[in-house]
Amino acid sequence: MSPPDKLLNAAHAIRPYLSELLNAPIAQKVSEQLENFLAVSGSGQDVNSQILTVLTEYSPTREWLRLYIEENYPVEAILKVMRTYAPLPDNAHAVESPRYLCPVASCHQTWYRSDRNQPIPNCPIHDVQMVRDSKGH
Numbered sequence: 722m723s724p725p726d727k728l729l730n731a732a733h734a735i736r737p738y739l740s741e742l743l744n745a746p747i748a749q750k751v752s753e754q755l756e757n758f759l760a761v762s763g764s765g766q767d768v769n770s771q772i773l774t775v776l777t778e779y780s781p782t783r784e785w786l787r788l789y790i791e792e793n794y795p796v797e798a799i800l801k802v803m804r805t806y807a808p809l810p811d812n813a814h815a816v817e818s819p820r821y822l823c824p825v826a827s828c829h830q831t832w833y834r835s836d837r838n839q840p841i842p843n844c845p846i847h848d849v850q851m852v853r854d855s856k857g858h
């Protein structure tokens with residue numbers, strides 16, 4: 722299967738899961754966009770780049786697409802995999818959620834990065850960018 726075909730398949734395959742990946746209004750918008758692209762995909766129009774743009778705009782669909790295209794996960798397994806690798810922020814032992822600390826020694830602000838696309842925030846008290854906890858867990 723060539724990559725462009727795979728992208729079209731991904732656009733088909735992801736639609737039933739959009740409501741679980743995105744907020745309702747966005748899920749509906751993305752679903753409609755994909756439907757439009759799929760509708761014209763047989764007419765010789767290059768819709769692959771448009772599909773890619775839509776699916777990579779939001780981190781949940783971008784991650785879904787990565788697991789589907791690059792990791793070749795079966796469609797039914799992807800949500801489960803995503804939930805495994807994006808645990809709740811209070812799960813301090815999750816390997817995939819590195820801990821960030823305020824660099825001010827006396828400050829106890831912590832933050833867990835659940836998605837590597839998330840920007841690192843500033844400490845809400847000191848307004849300096851938080852740094853990764855080098856001590857690990």
Ligand SMILES: [Zn+2]
Nearest residue numbers: 823828844847
């Ligand atoms: Zn601080």
